[in-house]
Amino acid sequence: MESLKLKIYKYDSGKKLLVPFIEGKIPAGFPSPAQDYLEDKIDLNEQLIKHPASTFIIKVIGDSMIEEGICNKSFLIVDRSLEYKKNSIAVVNINGDYTVKKIEKKSNKFFLVGANKNFAPIELNEETELLIFGIVTWVLNPKY
Numbered sequence: 001m002e003s004l005k006l007k008i009y010k011y012d013s014g015k016k017l018l019v020p021f022i023e024g025k026i027p028a029g030f031p032s033p034a035q036d037y038l039e040d041k042i043d044l045n046e047q048l049i050k051h052p053a054s055t056f057i058i059k060v061i062g063d064s065m066i067e068e069g070i071c072n073k074s075f076l077i078v079d080r081s082l083e084y085k086k087n088s089i090a091v092v093n094i095n096g097d098y099t100v101k102k103i104e105k106k107s108n109k110f111f112l113v114g115a116n117k118n119f120a121p122i123e124l125n126e127e128t129e130l131l132i133f134g135i136v137t138w139v140l141n142p143k144y
Contacts, residue, residue: 016043048138054081056134058091064114065089065100074141076100078134089136094122095129100136 049055060074068089070076078091084103091100094112101112104121111121124130 016045048077050137051079051081054134055079055137060100064116064119067115068139069141070100070115070136070139071141074139076136077138077140079137080134082135082137084132084135091133091136093129093131093133094124098133103132 045052056078058076058078060070060076061072063072070089076091082088084090087102089100089102091098092103092112099112101114101122104111104113110124112124113121
């Protein structure tokens, strides 16, 4: 099983992270005329974090969730106040180790399932100690 090396970054509501914001949308197809000025600034904390008291940022080591866009060195914004729903991506503690996976039920059995064909699902049983640490709300990936 691939585990996360857990680095947790706590949200500081006293700090604003203001970055320039260009109003409008940018097409990913054909180019369009761009505006030559910045409209405003937005606070990334307000845009990305809905529940500050229960939100953490965790850095991922490994690639078991690559097909979900979670890569080695991705940062996950994780909200501990949310409940797991079908197809959610969760940071879980399984038998003392942290990992990021989906939880699936197949034939009356539960599994932790990655998003990389090189990683087999992890079957959960009565002896498994499982704690859902939080639900991934955003994935931030480095480009380079």
